[in-house]
Amino acid sequence: MNSESLLRELRDALHEGGLTGSFLVRDLYTGEELGIDPDTELPTASLVKLPLALATLERIRLGEVDGAQQIEVAPGRITTPGPTGLSRFRHPARVAVDDLLYLSTSVSDGTASDALFEITPPAQVEQMVREWGFRDLTVRHSMRELSETPAERFESADAHLAHALAISAGTSGRGHRVPQLDVARANTGTARAFVDLLEALWAPVLTGPRPGRTSRALPPEPAARLRELMAANLLRHRLAPDFASDAATWSSKTGTLLNLRHEVGVVEHADGQVFAVAVLTESQVPADSQPGAEALMAQVARRLRDRLREW
Template identity: 55%
Template sequence: MNTETLLDRLRTKLLEGGILGSFTARNLATGQQISLDPDRVFPAASLVKVPLALATMQRIIDGEIRGSTRVDVSPGRLTIPGPTGLSKFRHPATIAIDDLLYLSVRISDNSATDALLEITPPEHVTWLMRELNLGGIILRHSLGELADTAEARLRPEERYLAHHLAIDGVNRAAGPLLPQLDPARANTGTAEAFTNLLNEIWRPTRIHEAAAQRLRQLMKANVLRHRLAPEFDTDATVWSSKTGTLLNLRHEIGVAQHRNGHTIAVTALTESTTAAANQPAAEELIAHVARQLHNRVRTLQDF
């Protein structure tokens, strides 16, 4: 099967499974890449924690701030399913910037992330992305705003209604009903831009090696491994990644480092057209498509 036929079949599978998606797989040694709609803009959800962490680490290495500086963090007090760490704390805490980075990337803690955004604000992260030729990644707001959706105010048995609102927004010519899902107002990115970011973290040319190394370590230790990790994590492959989930958005970016030397970056940005919070079949389909693209990239000849 040639590559174009493969892409057509994968696109059809996604549509049949109620998934609109943008995918890339890139061999970081050769630059060879296969993509499905890589320039489509998506609300980025928790994927923004990676560029935020990078920007903050760059500032620490440049001496602008100190990683040991302690920060007072208010309790998150969130009750909806999903968030972890400080986001569920009931009392204030004092935590060093270095440890906020750990919490933000490794366990996707939104309260830790918002504390970091007060130190390294969204406009600084966006500026750095542009400086690194990664202008497809834009930060506009805190992560706390992501939790302020109808889902947080509904009873568990009613939360499917929030997903209906999200899906209705996808199909409205006037734009999404929810600001968190509006590419004109949300934190956003493209599969191409996030793949370029992974490329820079694993093959740094414009960022500090120390910052890249720390991010690789944090992403390798990411505890949220339910989406693409089942397809990539084996005894012969190290999968380092970051997920992003919000209502009907299901994203993941990561790098598969194979024992035979292949290093493949994979990005999956998706939105579901099915009004349900738990969709194991969708998760499986997203992982399948990502794996198929990854496998095809491994077969391509070097330039």
């Protein structure tokens, strides 16, 4: 099967599974890549925590922020606590900036992220991202806004109603009645933009020849720390089953909001091959729990990676 036939087959599988989205897999040594609509702009949900972490780490490197500084985090910042992290705490906690970075990135703790956004506001994070050359990543708001969607207005038994609104209330220009899903108001990105970011993060550790490849330059210390945080990601239900093995390591970050399911990461194979993977999807199925969609995302991404490994 040639690549065009593979892409048609994968598009058909996504359509049958009720998914649309933006996929891109890139060989970080050769630059060869294969994707499905990799330049489609989507709200990024928790993927915004990657530029937030990078900006915070750079400010620590520059001496503008003290990683050991203790930040007091009060309980009750959001009305709908997440499954883990500081939003579950019942009492005030003092947490070092370095540890907030771990909670925000590796545990995807939105309360920790908002504590970091208070130190480096969204506009400053976006300015730093632009200075590094990542033009297709936007940072407009904190994580608190993501806990103020229609999903928080329904009981859990009626969560499908929020998903139905998310599916039906968009426009052809990717506007949306739900602000967090409107690309003109939300934090946004594309699969290509995230693969570019991943390539820049991993470039310092690519030891083999990279003929003709140049990556955006990131400060090595922040890049190294962010790679560590992504390797420690606790949320491994989405792409990890198809990419992590005894012969491959998977470092990643997930993002989830209403009908959005995303994951971006890097798979490093024991034979030396390294691939950046970005998957940003929208479900057309009005349901909160969709393990089949999670599995389909991973299968499509893996088959794109498998084809590149054959080249």
